[in-house]
Amino acid sequence: MKHAVTFDLIKTDGRSRARRGVLHTPHGDVQTPVFMPVGTQATVKAVKPEDVASLGHEGAHILLSNTYHLYLKPGHELVRKAGGLHRFMNWNGAILTDSGGFQVFSLGALRKIEEEGVWFRSYIDGSSHHFTPETSIDVQNALGSDIMMAFDECAPYPADRSYVRQSLELTTRWLKRCKEHHRDVERQSLFGIMQGGVYKDLRAQSAEQICELDLPGYAIGGLSVGEPAEIMYDVLEDCAPRLPADRPRYLMGVGSPDYIFEGVERGIDMFDCVLPTRVGRNGRAMTSEGELNMKNARFKEDFGPLDPGCDCYVCRNYSRAYIRHLVNTKEIFGGMLLSEHNLYFLVRTMEKIRKSIEEDRFPEYKREFFDQYYAPKRDKEEQ
RNA sequence: GUGGGUAUCGUCAAGUGGCCUAAGACCCUGGGUUGUGGCUCCAGUAUACGUGAGUUCGAAUCUCACUACCCACC
Numbered sequence: 001m002k003h004a005v006t007f008d009l010i011k012t013d014g015r016s017r018a019r020r021g022v023l024h025t026p027h028g029d030v031q032t033p034v035f036m037p038v039g040t041q042a043t044v045k046a047v048k049p050e051d052v053a054s055l056g057h058e059g060a061h062i063l064l065s066n067t068y069h070l071y072l073k074p075g076h077e078l079v080r081k082a083g084g085l086h087r088f089m090n091w092n093g094a095i096l097t098d099s100g101g102f103q104v105f106s107l108g109a110l111r112k113i114e115e116e117g118v119w120f121r122s123y124i125d126g127s128s129h130h131f132t133p134e135t136s137i138d139v140q141n142a143l144g145s146d147i148m149m150a151f152d153e154c155a156p157y158p159a160d161r162s163y164v165r166q167s168l169e170l171t172t173r174w175l176k177r178c179k180e181h182h183r184d185v186e187r188q189s190l191f192g193i194m195q196g197g198v199y200k201d202l203r204a205q206s207a208e209q210i211c212e213l214d215l216p217g218y219a220i221g222g223l224s225v226g227e228p229a230e231i232m233y234d235v236l237e238d239c240a241p242r243l244p245a246d247r248p249r250y251l252m253g254v255g256s257p258d259y260i261f262e263g264v265e266r267g268i269d270m271f272d273c274v275l276p277t278r279v280g281r282n283g284r285a286m287t288s289e290g291e292l293n294m295k296n297a298r299f300k301e302d303f304g305p306l307d308p309g310c311d312c313y314v315c316r317n318y319s320r321a322y323i324r325h326l327v328n329t330k331e332i333f334g335g336m337l338l339s340e341h342n343l344y345f346l347v348r349t350m351e352k353i354r355k356s357i358e359e360d361r362f363p364e365y366k367r368e369f370f371d372q373y374y375a376p377k378r379d380k381e382e383q
Numbered sequence: 384g385u386g387g388g389u390a391u392c393g394u395c396a397a398g399u400g401g402c403c404u405a406a407g408a409c410c411c412u413g414g415g416u417u418g419u420g421g422c423u424c425c426a427g428u429a430u431a432c433g434u435g436a437g438u439u440c441g442a443a444u445c446u447c448a449c450u451a452c453c454c455a456c457c
Binding site: 098221226255327 | 413414
C-alpha cells in the first residue's frame with residue numbers, strides 16, 4: 001500500500017535543524033521548505049491560478065484550500081460533480097485542504113464542541129451544521145485534495161492547562177477517527193495535527209499520541225494564535241523535533257518572513273499564510289527592504305518599482321506611484337498587483353532559503369535577510 | 384436693476400438662543416492584519432459657524448447692513 005504523498009529528506013543543515021526535502025504528490029513534486037499560498041474559497045484571492053503557478057523562478061506547486069468554506073459554498077458535492085477541486089478551480093498543482101478545525105476556532109461565537117463533533121452556525125445564513133471528523137474526511141474526499149488535514153480543535157491563547165490538555169486529547173481521538181474513516185490512501189494523504197498550546201509537556205504528549213498513527217505527514221497547529229513570538233519560537237524549538245524526521249512537518253498558519261525563517265531553522269518544511277494576499281489587498285507590499293504601506297504619501301511621486309531587488313511581473317511593469325494611486329482609489333487592480341508581488345516575494349524567498357540550505361549557508365542567509373528586511377523598521381522605531 | 388434663497392473644517396453636512404471651547408461622513412496622515420467571516424479594521428490632524436454692527440445675562444442659532452454665490456423676473 002503506497003501513500004499518495006511521500007517525503008524525501010535530501011539534506012539537513014549542519015548548524016541548525018533546517019531541512020531540504022521533496023514532497024511527492026499525485027499532482028507533482030513540491031520542493032521544501034515551501035510556502036503555500038492560501039486559496040480558501042477555491043481561489044487565491046485576486047490572483048489567477050496560472051500566475052500562482054509561475055511565482056518565483058521555479059513556480060508554486062502547492063496551494064491551500066478550505067474544507068469548511070467549500071462545504072458551505074458551493075457545497076462539496078458540487079465540487080465533486082465538477083470533477084474535483086483541481087479541475088473546478090483550474091489548478092494542476094497539489095492542493096492541501098484545511099479540515100475546518102481552524103474555522104471552528106476562529107468563528108468561535110457560533111459553535112459548540114462535543115465529543116462527537118462540532119455544532120456551528122453558518123456565518124453565511126445562520127443555518128445549523130454538525131461537523132465531525134468523519135464529515136471533514138467525507139468533504140475532503142469529495143474535494144479530492146492531495147493532502148487532507150485532520151479535523152482538530154485549535155485551542156486559543158491564552159488558555160489554561162486543563163483546557164489545552166482536554167483539547168489535545170480530543171484532537172487525538174478525532175485524528176484516529178479521521179484515519180479510520182479515510183479509505184483511499186493512495187489517492188489522498190491524511191496529515192495529523194499536534195496541539196498542546198504553549199505547554200511543552202502537552203506538546204510532547206500530543207506528538208507521542210499522533211506519531212503512533214504513522215501518518216505520511218504532521219502539522220503543528222495552535223501556534224501563531226496571538227502568543228508572543230519568543231514563546232512561539234521556544235515551544236517550536238522543543239516540539240518540532242518530536243515529529244518523525246522522515247515525514248514533512250507543517251507549521252500551520254505561518255507566516256510572516258521572520259516566523260518562516262525561525263520555523264525553517266527549527267526544522268519546519270511547510271508553511272501557509274493569508275498574510276501576503278491579505279495585506280496586499282489592504283495596500284501593503286513585502287519587499288527586500290521591508291514592508292511598505294503603499295498608502296503612504298512618500299510614494300506619491302515614486303515612479304520606481306515596488307521592490308528594486310525583485311524581478312516579478314509587477315515590479316517589471318508598474319511603479320510605486322501607480323500602485324499607490326490604485327490603492328488610494330480602491331481599484332481592484334491594486335490588490336491584484338500587490339497580492340501577486342507579495343506571493344512572489346515569499347515564494348522567491350523560499351527558493352533562496354532552499355538554495356542556502358543546499359549550499360550550507362542558511363544561517364548566513366537568514367542574518368542577511370533580517371538585516372535587510374527588518375533593519376529599516378528597527379531604525380525607524382529607534383528614531 | 385427687482386424679488387427670493389443659501390452662506391458651518393479641504394469637501395458634504397448636523398445643529399433653529401444656554402448641555403456647541405460645534406456631530407457625523409468623506410478627504411488627508413499614520414498604524415494593524417499570521418491553518419482568510421477583511422476591496423478591511425483602528426487611530427490621528429484641522430482653533431470651520433461669510434463680514435461688520437446690534438438685541439440678550441448668554442448668539443452658529445434672533446435683527447440690520449454689507450459681501451459672495453444660486454434661482455426667478457426685468
